[in-house]
Amino acid sequence: MAPAFPEVVAGAAQLPDATALDGEFVVRDAAGRLAFERLHNRLARRGAGAARAAKEWPAHFVAFDLLRLSGTDTTGCWWWKSASTSPATPPADGATPHAGTAPAPTSPPPMSPT
Numbered sequence: 850m851a852p853a854f855p856e857v858v859a860g861a862a863q864l865p866d867a868t869a870l871d872g873e874f875v876v877r878d879a880a881g882r883l884a885f886e887r888l889h890n891r892l893a894r895r896g897a898g899a900a901r902a903a904k905e906w907p908a909h910f911v912a913f914d915l916l917r918l919s920g921t922d923t924t925g926c927w928w929w930k931s932a933s934t935s936p937a938t939p940p941a942d943g944a945t946p947h948a949g950t951a952p953a954p955t956s957p958p959p960m961s962p963t
Contacts, residue, residue, distance in 0.1 A: 850874075850892065852895045852896070852899060853891050853892050853893070853894050853895065853899050853902075854874065854891065854899070854903070854908045855899055855900055855903050856903040856907050856908060857874065857908055857909070857910050860910065861910070865918065865919040866919065866920070867917060867919055867920035868915075868917055868918050868919060869915075869916040869917040870910070870912040870913075870914065870915060870916065871912070871913050871914040871916055872910055872911050872912040872913045872914070873910070873911055873913075874888060874908050874909070874910055874911075875888065875908065875909050875910075875911055876888040876891065876906050876907070876908050876909075877909075884906070887906045888908065890902075891906065891908060
């Protein structure tokens, strides 16, 4: 899929080596709604066509889980356990959870020794 999504490949290049994420690609239409048909059409594009499509209909990777970070299995870490067993709690300020873009981490989060 990399040839069809050069903008996502460029973003992934900023991750540490041996890092694995679970998530999905999304493309939004002009109104901000998810546009599955545009995502599907992007899969067939390569080279210059993929670069043009990336400018017109950019794809984004939405990460759900951090599976490995710099070669370290993170599925046993405290945040993995709490995220998979605790119900989501909306922010107290009424903001939409997960809205916008999260900043890139500057260092790995601490890991539980358990």
